[in-house]
Amino acid sequence: MTLSPRIGVVIVTMGTRPRELEALLASVAKQDVPAARVVLVGNATSLDDVSTDVLGAAGTPGATEVTKVPLTENLGCPGGRNVGLELLRDGGGADGEEVDVVVELDDDGLLIATDVFREVRRQFAEDPRLGIIGFRVADEQGRTERRWVPRLRAGDPMRGGPVTAFLGGGHAFSMPMLRQIGLWPGEFFFGHEESDLAWRALDGGWEIRYVPTLVLQHPRTSPARHAVYYRFTARNRVWLARRRLPVPLIPVYLGVWITLAMLRMRSVTGLKAWWGGFAEGIRTPAGERAPMSWRTVWRMTRLGRPPVL
Structure with missing residues (x-):
């Protein structure tokens, strides 16, 4: 991987959280290392009402190219993400260069720090066998639920390091890893797609690293x-x-x-x-x-x- 990996972002939405999505896009725009490209995938939604002005006008310094991909059907979370990943994998960055790292974020999440992409880029640049970085998910009060910690011993959400799993709400993938092991299992539609991808990554010799200092703010909800x-x-x-x-x-x-x-x-x-x-x-x-x-x-x-x- 290059010394300064280029970062792409994939966000999948069903168009039901417009305020949260706008706030998320604004937090992406505030990163001190700009993304080379952002892909918005609309699962069974046109994306006509989604504004990308917060990411800057095309041609202005620091602006990020935004690609909207409206889908006529709901492919589920992994299927929708695959559409974005395939676009970044096959289309490269805004100037034709490849995207080296992809950050995927839930549309109701929020990056509360401005140096998330910088730290993601640093860690991938320093470790060529790093395949996945898992972010820490925390609610509006900064609390991390036990089920959000990718360990069996989940008492300390601030204990980072190598793990066997990651949360789908906020994470970063190595593009070379994805080229080797493949993308999400789209047929799963919802549930345990993270385990399938994580197990393939580990079997391919890649490391999954939980980095609790990289935070995605997310409301407390029940998967049920x-x-x-x-x-x-x-x-x-x-x-x-x-x-x-x-x-x-x-x-x-x-x-x-x-x-x-x-x-x-x-x-x-x-x-x-x-x-x-x-x-x-x-x-x-x-x-x-x-x-x-x-x-x-x-x-x-x-x-x-x-x-x-």
């Missing part, structure tokens, strides 16, 4: 607010196991998560949807099977999270 949450969570766990785990670990992984899901379930409707999704994951094609090596299993175990938890 999505109507498809229980169904897709169960289905995608089965698909994930069938695609990425060595055969002996598949029943162990599914057994662990069946137990945890049943212990945590508080809704009869959710229970029915969960088991429906689990059955769907068993009977439908999971996609190409490419299980991780036992070396990767051991690497993840040494990092504190074996791929059965």
Whole structure:
């Protein structure tokens, strides 16, 4: 990777959070290292009402090229992000040079510091095997929920370093890594797409690094607010196991998560949807099977999270 990696940004929106999106774009524009390019993908939305004036007029010093990509259908979060990633991967930067790093941000997130891109660029420039940087997600009061910490021991959200997972709301990818391992599993639509990509990255020899000083402010919400949450969570766990785990670990992984899901379930409707999704994951094609090596299993175990938890 170059000494000064060029940064691209991908944001996917359904057009339902216009104020939050405008604030996010403004926070991108305030970065002291400007992005080479910003791609806005509209999942089943035209983006006609989205203003990009906050990123500067074309041709002015420090202005960022913004590309709007309206989609006629909702491809889900991973599918929409893939549209943006493919555009940056195949189209390069504004002046024809390649984008080396891609930052992906939730449309209701906010970069509260102005040096996020500078630090992202520095870390990728210094470590050619760094594949993914995970940001710390915090609410408006600066609090990070345990489920937002990509470790099993989540008591200290400020403990950074190598991990086996990352949050989809705010992160940065190495473009060379994406060229090697591929993009998001678009067929997942919602849920566990981060695990699929993270496991492929680790199996490809890349590092995932949690950097808690890089903060994405995000409102506290429950993933169960999505109507498809229980169904897709169960289905995608089965698909994930069938695609990425060595055969002996598949029943162990599914057994662990069946137990945890049943212990945590508080809704009869959710229970029915969960088991429906689990059955769907068993009977439908999971996609190409490419299980991780036992070396990767051991690497993840040494990092504190074996791929059965």
